[in-house]
Amino acid sequence: MKVVTWNVNSIRTRLERAEAWLRAHEPDVLCLQEIKVVDEDFPRGVFEDLGYHVETWGQKTYNGVAILSRSPIEDVHRGLPHDGDDAQARLIAGTVDGVRIICVYVPNGKNVTSWHFAYKLDWLARLEELLTTACDKDQPLILLGDFNIAPDDRDVYDPDAWAGRVHFHPVEHAALARLTGWGLHDVFRKHHEQAGAYSWWDYRGAAFPRDRGLRIDLVLATRAMLERSKGCEIDREERKEAKGQSKPSDHAPVVATFS
């Protein structure tokens, strides 16, 4: 079972690349973030023609998440506990071949003094509540997506410069630790110890060619799925620019394979 998370930064702008990537890599499950379209405008036919079931929770202009799967997607759930009617579209879950898949787009946070940062922390607390009240840590479960948090020093290009900043703040690390403390494991770290394996590079300041990135796109799994984990790779190639091609997302896909 090949499961992927990819923040595409607009599915309409990225459609050509997303379709080509799917044809080349043929994942079983693809979790998308920042689709930036309402459900009616999601180009589902393109993916259905490739053999995928499609479940979305879209939103105009911002956010939006989706799960594409070769097998049917059961028990689909959208949103978090205490979401209001105006909730941001940031979480969609479904069960595929007996594995609970939770696709998340964690709020960015902007900067630590912003209301966006408080919103991020509240959102993470409600994600923890979802796990503890509606999920089973002893069952096969994968929580994956754009977490907008780099777990440790190996996951940021300049840890000293990033210390205390949004995406690498102690309070964010504490929130992430509560999720993993519930019973989740960083699948990438089962297979790779090295520093400098990033999944996101800012569009600005030539961050990608200078390799100034962060690993903020994570695949977290319960013990049952960690034991089935056979590999986890970041597809850095997809972040590259090529002449005559449409632009890449600022995030690379993260590919995890399970038995």
Add this chain to the structure above:
DNA sequence: ATGGTTGCCTTGCAA
């Protein structure tokens, strides 16, 4: 160096 670039869709916000 609080800059820079991209995507939304139109004028400024979010990332």
